[in-house]
Amino acid sequence: MNPVLELRNVSRVHGQGDAAVHALRGVSLTVQPGELVAVMGPSGSGKSTLLTIAGGLDAATEGAVLVEGVELGPLPAKARAALRRRAVGYVFQDLNLVPALTAAENVALPRELDGVPGRQARADALAVLAEVDVLELADRFPDEMSGGQQQRVAIARALVGERRLVLADEPTGALDSVTGEAVLRLLRSRCDAGAAGVLVTHEARHAGWADRVVFLRDGIVVDETGPSPQPEQLLGSRS
Amino acid sequence: MSALRACLRIARRDARRAPGRSALVLAMIALPVIGMTSADILFRSAQLDPKETVSRDLGTADAVLTSAFDSRQTVVQNVDASSVGTTSDGPSTRPTRPRTAAELAGLVPDVERYIVEHVTLTSAITHTGGQHEFQWHEFPYGDPLATGTYRQLEGHAPQTAGEVAVTEALAKSLGVRVGESFQLTSGTTVRVTAIVLDPHSLRAQTALGIAGSAPPVKPDARDTGLPDRVFLRTRTPVTWPEVLGLNAHGVIAVSRQAVLNPPPNSEVPGYDAAYQRSVRLAIAGVILLIVGLATLEVVLLAGAAFAVGARRQARALALVSVAGGEPRHVRRIVLAAGLLLGTAGAALGAVLGTVAAALARSWFEQKQGKLLGHFDLRPLEILAVLALGAGTGLLAAVVPARGAARSDVVAVLAGRAGTRTTPLRIPALGVVLVGVGIFLAGVGEAAQSALGSAKWILAGTALVQIGALILTPAIVGLSGRLGRRLPLTPRLAVRDAARHRGRTAPAVGAVMAAVAGSTALAVYLVSDAAHTKRFYLPSTRVGTAYVQFAERPDLRALPELRDAVARELPTRSAALVGVVGCNSAFDDRCTDYISVVVPSPTCDAGSSCGSSAIASAPLVGDKDTLRALIGHRDGRLETALAAGKAIVFVPGGTAQGKATIERSDANGEGRQSTVPAVEAPDLPGVQALFPTALAARFGGSTPSGIFIDTTRMPSQGEEDRARAALAGHSAAFLNVERGPQPPHSGILLALLLGTTIVTLGAAGIATGLAAADGRADMATLSAIGAAPRTRRRLAGAQALTVAALGTVLGVAVGFVPAIAYIHRLPGYSIQVPWSTLLTLVVAVPLSAAVLAMGVTRSRLPLVRRAA
């Protein structure tokens, strides 16, 4: 099977000389279809940077990033935007949805931007909304939904069309624990259905939903566990 | 296509989600569109179409003929005779008087019948006892030939010589209504049978009576000398070649046929195509300037508002990028908002403007003093205004759209956006444009022709403005460095303005453009007023009054007349004055001109320089006359007068106790003689005062008038009453010398008001923008213990910064064209309109600050910090 996401020895340096900040140093990571990878690490360790680079929002200063086998480095900005429309979806901690658009319109947005006719885009959107169990929210605006509902719609948007890579940056950070669990369960189930996911999280308990956990500190992968890591081991690794 | 639809949808919904800001932009775009639409409709309605012109000028007649004053002349006229000239190369066999009505009608073949309009000037007693002068037209306006000229509002047309129809203005002046009577000055009574309206002049003071109804020329009326107008009904239409034929006979002719089917311009003598083109160009230039300035203001102000919108939307726009939107998509969302609000604002403005034009119609007619034609809405022109409005919205969104498209998505998502500062650099283009602009204005100043210079000055001014606009961000940035020593709040404000030049600069630019325009005009207006004042030539001492006799007065009635007039005015002293020799004011045989010879006049501006405004010769009088003339008793001069010496009021008018008097006859041949004289300080309007004994040497003295010295400036009411006291002496005229009149304070005030609104608006928008941007900073401030007041104070300081920067820059920029233009006007010096400028630079920014503080909530916001 071809990996959906592949990071080869990726580094990201902000600024130059004495002021240089190394957000990532030689990080390598492969995510297969059906796989959910958790990324953990203290604040400032480079987790968010890793996600923005994986989706082409930011560019690596060194190394190669491949999404669906296509290397992002040489791609012009336009092609990277097209890649985000067709292959990569993001879910952030909160405020994921365009406030001016309804749930269905938010989900349809990547399709419409891609030139898919409005009717088709809406049909696609309704299909994914049904898959994530919030079809009844289709015509609501974000400020008429709870936080958990918004995150579900965001996940739906991340998966609309042929997209199968979800990059989630602390998607439960603004939710209570019960709602958070439900969102993670949804993410897990979408991965079981064939998508690939990268989940940035603070909480060891959430990492339990992942197939693998990658630990970052100061931009370096310090540890990598197989499936089902031990909670106390995770806690011990946090400083 | 569907991508575009998605962008439009976001823009539309966002506009609805921010109703306050959208309404603001809508209003900013709608306002100039309202102005332009209503101005266009009113302007077009004021331009009468040929049918309307014909009806008002000709009634139903086929032609209207008027004789030139001298029928030997050849008339040069345009088709509707709105412009008439004469050339004096006609045959000299014709009479020098105007042709009579019958003579005129005889010049046209085929005349079926005609009616005549004859005008005299008459006066009547008003209901308050005053005397009022007006025109008496003998004109049967009820005749079918006249239908369309005067409109009867109520009553019926006069039937007898004792009946009259009056215009509304005259009815009001005389205080009469239909059915009531009024008295002519002589005592004859006439009855008002109708109120009429003259579509050409709503303010006309006109009475209409039947033929032969006009009061006899004396004592009630004066002949105006205006030739009769003859309305002709002909069996065949009067053609344009026939009109040209009549012109050659010294007749002005308006033909129905020619007005309705105008001849080609090549057949109109004296049609100056180049002149017409230059007039059209000049009008187009002025319109372009006004529209351009209005558009610039709206683009800058609405641009700042769109920048706020884009900044508030930043996260949503970043999410669009995350979802795969390209920079052009983001750009389109912001542009779509501009187009959307622009179109909506323009449409709203066009509708309101049309309504406003309809509502303002009668007000405009009163203001113009003329009836408008039909409601003339030109769809194409309104469409052009609409397009301009929509385009303005789009244009305003261009810069914010570019900024939004370029913004750093990752930084926005992380809540780090907006803290980047672009390095400060001074755009060379701006410096070059300002330099070239000042140079061009200088070229204009040196140019020979007025039009040429205006062109250069305008072009130069435009360049300076554009250059200054380009420089604004840099100037705003530099001002941030100057703010280092300020206390905390203003320092924060100045620094914030400097760091966020993208939003500060358009607001400052908008203020600058408005203030520059007002400054230039204000400087011109006060300089013009100063010039008028400096070169004003009073006819007599300012504040005094004099009566001039236009016919030989009854000597026995003079003292009584003097006292009657003096009673009504704040009189200190009043005296009869005579004039040396005969009085040319009422004596046709009096052609001599007697004056004091001044070898080397030493007059400065503002001095009368020996002019004799009151009489054509030195005055004659005693010590009372002297006192009234100079305003006080003067022993030295009185002694000299009693000793038979002339008092000369011209500087340098005497030498060794003598003055030289020249008496020239009609042929300009002069004889000089010397008289004993003393010199007195310069007195406006009077050359010299002779004692009666001395006047005897020059043919004695003739009464000239009454001189009234006053304790203060007479009021208008006093002047009117004094004039009424002269009633019955209709050949005696009262003049009150009121001195130079003050400058156009109305225009100055309107300028100040408009500029103030723009400045407050710009400062408000910039402050709102800063508040939107600065929420995180405010949260930090509150976290470190700043008082809630701080937020208010900061808003005030931010408004102050924008307004003060803009007004100071605007005043500087505005002086360029003002100096260039005024400098080349002869005799002008540059005057600084201190009160206007101080208001602009100090009071307006302070009001902006107070206003901003007033509308800012003092509660500090709590902002989520990004993880």
Ligand SMILES: Nc1ncnc2c1ncn2[C@@H]1O[C@H](COP(=O)(O)OP(=O)(O)O)[C@@H](O)[C@H]1O
């Ligand atoms: N634009 C930037 N300029 C400078 N430093 C940055 C920038 N973006 C991120 N960093 C730095 O890179 C490091 C990694 O940041 P981030 O990926 O956001 O960490 P995390 O998400 O793990 O908290 C941090 O030290 C952060 O300060």
Ligand SMILES: [Mg+2]
């Ligand atoms: Mg992070």
